[in-house]
Amino acid sequence: MSLTINERIAVIAVFGDKNAPLTPVQLRWNKKQYKLGKVDFYHTTRDGHHTVHHFSLTNDEQSMYMKLAFNSHSLVWTLEETEACE
Amino acid sequence: MKHSAGKIDLGINQSESKIMHIDLNSCFATIEQQARQHWRGQPVGVVAYDSPGGIILAASYEAKRLGISLGTRVWEAKKICPNIHITTVDPPKYRKAHQLFREVLEDYTSRVKAKSIDEFVLDLSDSRALKSGQTMQQIGYEIKQRVYQHVGEAVSCDVGIGPNRFLAKLASGLHKPNGLDIIDLNNMSEVYAKLELKDLPGINRRYDTRLRLGGIHTVSDFAAADSQQLRGIFGGIVGYYWWLRLRGWEIDDRDWKSGSQIGHQYALKEKLQPDQLDPIIFKLAQKIARRLSVKGLSATGIRVGLRYVRSPYWHKSRRIPQQLITTQDVFQAAHSLIDTEAPMGAGLVSLLSVTTYGFQPINPEQLALNLQGRPIANRGDIAKAMNQINERYGDFAVIPATMLGTDGIAGDSIAFGNLS
Numbered sequence: 001m002s003l004t005i006n007e008r009i010a011v012i013a014v015f016g017d018k019n020a021p022l023t024p025v026q027l028r029w030n031k032k033q034y035k036l037g038k039v040d041f042y043h044t045t046r047d048g049h050h051t052v053h054h055f056s057l058t059n060d061e062q063s064m065y066m067k068l069a070f071n072s073h074s075l076v077w078t079l080e081e082t083e084a085c086e
Numbered sequence: 087m088k089h090s091a092g093k094i095d096l097g098i099n100q101s102e103s104k105i106m107h108i109d110l111n112s113c114f115a116t117i118e119q120q121a122r123q124h125w126r127g128q129p130v131g132v133v134a135y136d137s138p139g140g141i142i143l144a145a146s147y148e149a150k151r152l153g154i155s156l157g158t159r160v161w162e163a164k165k166i167c168p169n170i171h172i173t174t175v176d177p178p179k180y181r182k183a184h185q186l187f188r189e190v191l192e193d194y195t196s197r198v199k200a201k202s203i204d205e206f207v208l209d210l211s212d213s214r215a216l217k218s219g220q221t222m223q224q225i226g227y228e229i230k231q232r233v234y235q236h237v238g239e240a241v242s243c244d245v246g247i248g249p250n251r252f253l254a255k256l257a258s259g260l261h262k263p264n265g266l267d268i269i270d271l272n273n274m275s276e277v278y279a280k281l282e283l284k285d286l287p288g289i290n291r292r293y294d295t296r297l298r299l300g301g302i303h304t305v306s307d308f309a310a311a312d313s314q315q316l317r318g319i320f321g322g323i324v325g326y327y328w329w330l331r332l333r334g335w336e337i338d339d340r341d342w343k344s345g346s347q348i349g350h351q352y353a354l355k356e357k358l359q360p361d362q363l364d365p366i367i368f369k370l371a372q373k374i375a376r377r378l379s380v381k382g383l384s385a386t387g388i389r390v391g392l393r394y395v396r397s398p399y400w401h402k403s404r405r406i407p408q409q410l411i412t413t414q415d416v417f418q419a420a421h422s423l424i425d426t427e428a429p430m431g432a433g434l435v436s437l438l439s440v441t442t443y444g445f446q447p448i449n450p451e452q453l454a455l456n457l458q459g460r461p462i463a464n465r466g467d468i469a470k471a472m473n474q475i476n477e478r479y480g481d482f483a484v485i486p487a488t489m490l491g492t493d494g495i496a497g498d499s500i501a502f503g504n505l506s
Contacts, residue, residue, distance in 0.1 A: 001171070001172070002122075002173065040120055040121055040122070040123055040238070041117070041120050041121035041179065041182075041238060042182075043178050043179050043181075043182035044178070044182070045178045046480070047480050048477070048478050048479040048480040048483065049477070049478050049479075054178070054179075056120075056121035056122065058123055058124070062123065062124075065122050065123070065124060067121075083122070083124075085123070085124035086124065
């Protein structure tokens, strides 16, 4: 069962790739670093005029599922939910 | 060529099958499996509300194999499979999948019609792929491969091919999940012989009973019946349409309801008494008013439906003499209908729907006499201004006081069924 987190996090991301304009590659949360694997699903939502980008993925060890959000107006990354992969 | 009941007897449609029906397998559950790698191959249930009494709206194929399907309660599902993954609906995800799905299909023809969030019909008559020599089956397999690549590796679809929409849809359901079938002149009788009446799209329990009372017990009987007999059983033109459908003639390529109504409904997590519904009515009214404003329309009719926990479903329509333009207009019309017409003492309400119809372009309004010396704006302008604020700052950024405290009562949702 996924846990709702909704905490602001620090993320290293790649912008401008031809196939994926924005790809998160590493994040820090709860004083731990997580290298991230391939994005499994990407979608957007609207916050008024602003776009929020959502990324569903697992860490590169495939031990933890995470859903991240990037607000294109505030430039803030949020860890929305996590779940241990069993 | 024969004549039957005043209509020309067309026999069976012998033209090539160029209609393709495609649906995503267990759409909501599959998209959740796409988003969460570790859920793939495991039972998943998608619910509106994650509580023991919550109803499963979509089950993955792994869950369906265990007997968990649409309508199963969460507690029942967990009894059958304690390890089932339950998650609440995430409509923006499914809308994205719908968009990705459509992008693939529009590469083959511009004649793509969304039947629902997870179903499309393609008319490939003018398709470049078909003209360049590919067969319908080859195009179908190619689309499956491209859906896998473009939407996600956990996502698969059923493809049905036929000379009309009915047979294409029927074909898409023959080998779920991930099937591809064609029904045409060559195998129609053979396919019909293996099916039961209720396997046909559009034949519900009521129609099934009606057909049996009319002496039709199998799909083969149904297909062999003449149009006059079917007119008698269905009570008119509907019987003739069925006669055509079963012979492969197109009768469903029409937008019966397109643009004829704008409405929203919500299933309530916490059941409410009718006199507690105002905040929800207002929320629905605001959504409807926004859509009316975008289309530049006013409505002249309103319909309200209430599903009760312990009483039968109630609905009522009413024509409204003045134009419904603003949130306030729609709210007042719906509120008044419930107030004056809804059954007394029917108890708690579990679902509320509000629908408007009878559209007209917004006419210039006669403004009210300004006795207070304040500037007057017309209702259309006020509605437009409120909509613009909510567009810019997010849904319900500006709300009437009546809506205070409604957060979380009515969330985002996706309609089942036809999108027209």
